[in-house]
Amino acid sequence: MLIKVEAIVREEKYEEVKDALNKIQVNGITVCQIMGCGTQRGYKEVVRGAEIDIYLKPKVKFEIVVSSEEWEKKVIDAIQAAAYTGDVGDGKIFSYEIRSAMRIRTKETGYDALQSEF
Ligand SMILES: Nc1ncnc2c1ncn2[C@@H]1O[C@H](COP(=O)(O)OP(=O)(O)OP(=O)(O)O)[C@@H](O)[C@H]1O
Ligand SMILES: [Mg+2]
Numbered sequence: 267m268l269i270k271v272e273a274i275v276r277e278e279k280y281e282e283v284k285d286a287l288n289k290i291q292v293n294g295i296t297v298c299q300i301m302g303c304g305t306q307r308g309y310k311e312v313v314r315g316a317e318i319d320i321y322l323k324p325k326v327k328f329e330i331v332v333s334s335e336e337w338e339k340k341v342i343d344a345i346q347a348a349a350y351t352g353d354v355g356d357g358k359i360f361s362y363e364i365r366s367a368m369r370i371r372t373k374e375t376g377y378d379a380l381q382s383e384f
Contacts, residue, residue: 267333267334267335267363268331268332268333268363268364268365268366268367268376268377268380269331269332269333269334269335269337269338269361269362269363269364270329270330270331270332270361270362270363270364271328271329271330271331271332271338271341271342271345271359271360271361272327272328272329272359272360272361272362273327273328273342273345273349273357273358273359273360274300274302274325274326274327274357274358274359275325275326275327275328275345275349275356275357276325276326276349276351276355276356276357277299277324277325277326279326279348279349279351279357280297280326282348282349283326283328283345283348283349284297284328285348286344286345286347286348287328287330287341287344287345289344290340290341290344292330292332292337292341293380293381293382294330294331294380295328295329295330296328296329296330297326297327297328297329298326298327298329299324299325299326299327300324300325300326300327301322301323301324301325302322302323302325303321303322303323304354304355304357304358306354306355307321323355325357328345331364331367331380332380333376333377333380333381338361342359342361345359346359367379367380
């Protein structure tokens with residue numbers, strides 16, 4: 267089973283989450299800078315005297331594809347621990363089954379496409 271774990275975390279947690287994933291030795295990571303909001307829908311901020319709605323805030327998204335539910339749990343637990351502050355806006359972790367994977371260089375698919383040679 268191939269599973270993608272997608273985590274949206276605080277920008278300032280980027281290093282910690284990256285290091286935590288490196289520590290458990292995942293076989294690949296995709297990161298992007300995104301904008302988002304959760305249930306509080308951003309927050310109000312005063313800019314030059316005028317109150318403006320900051321609806322979307324910059325966040326960092328990690329994507330990790332793994333090949334078992336055991337690895338799914340390992341990745342989710344590592345991200346949760348590294349991204350946690352306890353305040354609102356800590357982020358969310360989603361996971362879902364994906365249909366296929368292919369390593370372009372070798373044409374390996376599925377589980378094999380994710381394995382390391384080392
Ligand atoms: N339902 C959702 N769908 C898609 N993305 C979401 C959803 N909820 C949160 N996100 C993403 O996660 C980021 C962080 O969300 P956030 O941690 O504020 O969630 P929350 O549910 O409001 O939790 P909290 O109460 O701890 O703030 C958002 O900026 C957004 O990118
Ligand atoms: Mg929130």
